[in-house]
Amino acid sequence: xxxxxxxxxxxxxxxxxxxxxxxxxxxxxxxxxxxxxxxxxxxxxxxxxxxxxxxxxxxxxxxxxxxxxxxxxxxxxxxxxxxxxxxxxxxxxxxxxxxxxxxxxxxxxxxxxxxxxxxxxxxxxxxxxxxxxxxxxxxxxxxxxxxxxxxxxxxxxxxxxxxxxxxxxxxxxxxxxxxxxxxxxxxxxxxxxxxxxxxxxxxxxxxxxxxxxxxxxxxxxxxxxxxxxxxxxxxxxxxxxxxxxxxxxxxxxxxxxxxxxxxxxxxxxxxxxxxxxxxxxxxxxxxxxxxxxxxxxxxxxxxxxxxxxxxxxxxxxxxxxxxxxxxxxxxxxxxxxxxxxxxxxxxxxxxxxxxxxxxxxxxxxxxxxxxxxxxxxxxxxxxxxxxxxxxxxxxxxxxxxxxxxxxxxxxxxxxxxxxxxxxxxxxxxxxxxxxxxxxxxxxxxxxxxxxxxxxxxxxxxxxxxxxxxxxxxxxxxxxxxxxxxxxxxxxxxxxxxxxxxxxxx
Amino acid sequence: xxxxxxxxxxxxxxxxxxxxxxxxxxxxxxxxxxxxxxxxxxxxxxxxxxxxxxxxxxxxxxxxxxxxxxxxxxxxxxxxxxxxxxxxxxxxxxxxxxxxxxxxxxxxxxxxxxxxxxxxxx
Numbered sequence: 193x194x195x196x197x198x199x200x201x202x203x204x205x206x207x208x209x210x211x212x213x214x215x216x217x218x219x220x221x222x223x224x225x226x227x228x229x230x231x232x233x234x235x236x237x238x239x240x241x242x243x244x245x246x247x248x249x250x251x252x253x254x255x256x257x258x259x260x261x262x263x264x265x266x267x268x269x270x271x272x273x274x275x276x277x278x279x280x281x282x283x284x285x286x287x288x289x290x291x292x293x294x295x296x297x298x299x300x301x302x303x304x305x306x307x308x309x310x311x312x313x314x315x316x317x318x319x320x321x322x323x324x325x326x327x328x329x330x331x332x333x334x335x336x337x338x339x340x341x342x343x344x345x346x347x348x349x350x351x352x353x354x355x356x357x358x359x360x361x362x363x364x365x366x367x368x369x370x371x372x373x374x375x376x377x378x379x380x381x382x383x384x385x386x387x388x389x390x391x392x393x394x395x396x397x398x399x400x401x402x403x404x405x406x407x408x409x410x411x412x413x414x415x416x417x418x419x420x421x422x423x424x425x426x427x428x429x430x431x432x433x434x435x436x437x438x439x440x441x442x443x444x445x446x447x448x449x450x451x452x453x454x455x456x457x458x459x460x461x462x463x464x465x466x467x468x469x470x471x472x473x474x475x476x477x478x479x480x481x482x483x484x485x486x487x488x489x490x491x492x493x494x495x496x497x498x499x500x501x502x503x504x505x506x507x508x509x510x511x512x513x514x515x516x517x518x519x520x521x522x523x524x525x526x527x528x529x530x531x532x533x534x535x536x537x538x539x540x541x542x543x544x545x546x547x548x549x550x551x552x553x554x555x556x557x558x559x560x561x562x563x564x565x566x567x568x569x570x571x572x573x574x575x576x577x578x579x580x581x582x583x584x585x586x587x588x589x590x591x592x593x594x595x596x597x598x599x600x601x602x603x604x605x606x607x608x609x610x611x612x613x614x615x616x617x618x619x620x621x622x623x624x625x626x627x628x629x630x631x632x633x634x635x636x637x638x639x640x641x642x643x644x645x646x647x648x649x650x651x652x653x654x655x656x657x658x659x660x661x662x663x664x665x666x667x668x669x670x671x672x673x674x675x676x677x678x679x680x681x682x683x684x685x686x687x688x689x690x691x692x693x694x695x696x697x
Numbered sequence: 698x699x700x701x702x703x704x705x706x707x708x709x710x711x712x713x714x715x716x717x718x719x720x721x722x723x724x725x726x727x728x729x730x731x732x733x734x735x736x737x738x739x740x741x742x743x744x745x746x747x748x749x750x751x752x753x754x755x756x757x758x759x760x761x762x763x764x765x766x767x768x769x770x771x772x773x774x775x776x777x778x779x780x781x782x783x784x785x786x787x788x789x790x791x792x793x794x795x796x797x798x799x800x801x802x803x804x805x806x807x808x809x810x811x812x813x814x815x816x817x818x819x
Contacts, residue, residue, distance in 0.1 A: 318780055325787045332794060341805040345814050348798045352723055355791055356714060359730045362784060363707065366734060369777070370741045 195240055197247040197260040200270065200309040201323075203236075204229055208302035211295045219294050223285050226298040230281040230305065234274040241267055242674045246315065246693055254315075254694070255376045261315035261693055264678025265527075269312040269443055271675070272531050275658070276434045276538045277305050280427040283542050283651040286644060287427060287549060297337060297425075304330040304431065308439045315693060317365050317452070318375045324361065324440055328354050328407070331436055335424045346416075346423035353406060353416045360403035367396035378693035381452045385687055389453070400448050401462060408441020410500060411469040414493050418477075421492065422485035422554070426545020429485060433492040434538030438530055442496065446503050451682070451689035455507035463504025468610055470497030475617035484544045484554045484629065487621060488537065494614060495533040495580060501607070502526020502595050506683065509602050516684065518601045523680045524666070525594035532587045532662060536579040539655040543573040546648055547629060550641045556625070561634030566643045570630045572656040577622035579659040582615045587662035594666070699740060707733035720799045720809045724792070731788040735781045742774030750775040 207229040214222040240262060247260040281301065288294050307327025314320040332354060336347030369375055371392040372383035384393065402413075409417035417437070421429050449459050474494030481487035506523035510516065546569045547562065548554050563570045579586035582593075592615055599608040643649075665671050682689070710733055713726030748771050756768040799809070806814050 318783075322783060322787065325791070329787075329791055329794060332791075332798075336798060336801075339801065341802075344798055344802045344805060348720065348795070348802060351791070351795055351798065352714065352727065355727050355795070356711070356730070358791075359727070359734055363734045363737065366738045366741060366777075366780075369738075369780075375776070 195243060195245045195247065195262060197245070197262055197313055198249065199236060200233065200313060201306055203233060204302040204306040204309065208299040208306065211299040211302070214295050216295075222295045222298055226302060227278075227281050227285060229302060230274065230278040233305070233309070234271075234278045237267070237270040237274040241271065242678065243267070244678075255374050255379045258319050259315040259376065259693070260313040261377075262313060263682045263689075263692070264680070265443070265447070265682040266312045268527060268531065268675060268679040269439060270309065272534045273305065273308050273312065273435050273439060276431060276534050277301075279651045279655050280430045280434075280538060280542070282647050283430070283545070284425075284427040285647045287545055287648060288425065290549070291337065291425065297334070300330045300334050300337075301428070301431070303327075304334065304436065308435065311439055311444060315378065316376050317368060317380065317448075320444065321358070321361055321365055324407070324444065325358055327436065327440060328358060331428075331432060334428045335420045335432075337425055337428070338423070343423040346419040350416045350420035353413075357403045357406035357413075360399045360406070364396040364399035364403065367392050367399070371396070377447070377452050378690040381454070381687055381690040382694070384453060385690070393453075397453055397459070401445065401459070404441050404445040404448070405466060406441075408437050408445065408496060408500070409470075409493055410441070410466040410496070411473045411493065412466075414470070414474070417493060418486055418489045421489040421541075422483060426485075426541055426548065429489075429545070430538035430541035433489060433541055434534040437492070437496060438499065438534060442499055442503070442530065445500075446683060450507065450686050454687045455511050457508065457511045460504055460508030460511050463500055464508055464607070465504075467497045467499075467501030467504050468607070470494060471501065471610065471614045472497075475614045475621070479617060479621045479624070482556050484547065484556055484559075484625070485541065486554075487556075487625065488540050488544060491540075491580065491618065491621060492533075492537055494618065495529070495537060498592070498595065498611070498614075499526050499530045499533065501611070502529060502598075503683070505595075505599060505602065505604065505607065510684065510686070514602060518598050520680045520684050521594060522598035522602065523683050524676055525591050525598055527679050527683075528594065528666060528676060529588070529591035531665070532579060532591050532659075535655055535658050535662060536576040536588060539572060539576040539652060539659065540580065542648070542652050542655065543569045543576065546644065546652065549644055551638055556628040558635060559629045559638070560632040561630070562638070562641075563630040565634070565638070565641055566630075568645075568649045568652060569643060572652040573630070574626065575656040575659050577625060581619040581622050583619070585660070585663075587659055587665075590663045590666050700737070703733055703737045703740060706736065709733075718810055718812055720802065720811055720814075723811070724795050724799060727795070728788070728792060731784070735784055735788075738777040738781050738784070742777035744771070744773050747771060747773040749773065 211222045244263045249258045304327050307323045310323030332351040336343050372380045374380050406413040421433050471494050474490050478487050478490035502522050503526040506519045509519035579588040582589045596608045710726045710730030714723050717723050750772040
């Protein structure tokens with residue numbers, strides 16, 4: 193009871209409902225308040241690193257009440273969510289001046305953060321669904337925020353597929369309740385360990401995998417992402433690609449598969465295949481794109497594939513009874529890549545927003561030679577591209593290296609080959625971005641443009657610094673043992689989750 | 698048997714949401730799916746000839762103060778009802794958003810046919 197976990201949900205929720213009061217007049221105050229909220233969440237998330245605890249809401253002990261659980265994985269996700277959230281919020285302070293109704297935008301933004309923090313902390317499967325819906329509905333509205341024809345179309349497409357995914361998840365929650373008689377993850381896990389998987393639970397598991405893969409936009413289910421992410425305002429694209437698909441999709445999937453149902457050979461293989469398909473298909477589709485943000489969106493599918501591959505590979509090795517060292521190495525690679533991808537992809541989307549704001553277009557054929565005009569954007573974009581593609585000194589290189597080592601050691605040589613090959617494709621697509629956006633001839637219509645400085649540059653530069661410094665998280669042992677190792681351990685321990693949660697009350 | 702019918706309703710909704718070309722019909726399909734899941738949740742807690750799960754004075758054991766097992770075995774499970782209440786509220790919210798999106802899209806494209814609303818490609 194020592195850590196007041198509901199604060200993570202309460203702070204953004206209360207601020208979100210306060211903001212619309214300010215309306216048009218108090219836009220500055222609203223922006224300031226929203227930035228304060230995200231910054232304080234970042235502070236809180238850093239303060240709880242390395243701690244773990246269970247909080248019973250309203251003092252109703254489980255299984256009667258709902259509990260919030262903080263463990264290594266949740267705390268890693270909290271830090272990543274609030275880092276990206278703070279940067280995107282700072283960027284919005286200037287960027288969203290182009291749109292009307294800024295206060296509404298800010299409150300939807302905070303609702304999205306509320307939902308994600310809730311998903312990450314929830315220890316109750318229905319509660320997880322409710323928070324997932326809060327985050328999803330806020331994101332549907334934010335995708336269509338511009339109210340242009342294309343934005344609305346993308347938002348509708350996203351909303352239809354997102355709603356179907358949510359209904360799948362709700363159906364699976366119902367099936368799990370019917371078969372185990374509990375909604376608390378720890379008790380469900382206990383019941384499954386006692387009785388084993390029956391037909392209904394297997395059915396529920398497949399619905400969970402389908403629903404969360406739709407939310408995570410893994411390849412057979414990816415149709416909505418390349419439309420939805422580019423249509424949103426740039427800071428929202430950064431949030432959606434950087435963190436929303438990872439929290440609602442991958443985190444929830446990993447939590448359910450590893451800690452509730454227990455990873456098996458079948459689910460491990462499903463994850464590996466979904467991951468590989470996303471990596472390859474996403475990279476190939478991205479290379480052919482000429483829309484800056486759409487290229488980034490396809491690249492997100494590809495990078496999320498790496499995360500799923502790492503998690504699936506780790507699970508597969510665990511389920512086979514292989515060496516747990518390599519399993520935790522694969523999981524470490526996956527989770528570290530999750531953090532890397534969040535930071536670098538959100539930075540890329542922010543730079544794309546800066547470019548779009550200056551040039552008024554997203555078509556890379558109409559750009560060129562912007563390096564001299566937009567020096568900060570150019571520098572940060574190069575750092576982020578290098579990090580995503582896995583160029584050595586940057587953080588993306590380390591996570592991919594860890595994945596390759598784990599794959600080779602576990603005798604999945606072909607997986608390692610695919611990882612390296614997709615990295616190469618990623619490098620090609622980011623060279624294309626550099627070549628067509630920042631280098632070459634400056635077209636005549638763009639002679640007069642200038643960079644928007646201030647909060648936007650601060651947000652971009654701080655994320656770029658993180659891109660470089662993140663590698664310290666794995667290199668320095670004390671940092672690794674405080675942030676990444678507990679997250680890996682939460683997954684490796686698997687079904688011991690239930691005894692930990694029930695035992696620590 | 699009832700569960701199979703409920704699942705059939707779910708599949709009808711899914712079919713409607715996937716194959717129909719009219720936006721409003723897609724929304725109706727999604728709503729049908731939501732209702733099927735709500736029905737499923739209610740059926741999970743249903744008991745034939747069950748009693749309402751409200752503990753009265755007569756349901757307590759006069760000596761120990763514990764709830765009688767006849768009450769526990771005879772009453773309907775109240776938890777799914779709470780779940781359905783929550784899920785109805787959520788689906789109401791998403792339905793309102795979906796319908797307003799449909800109206801705004803109709804204002805832009807002058808059609809509900811999704812095959813004609815295709816400005817995004819690739």
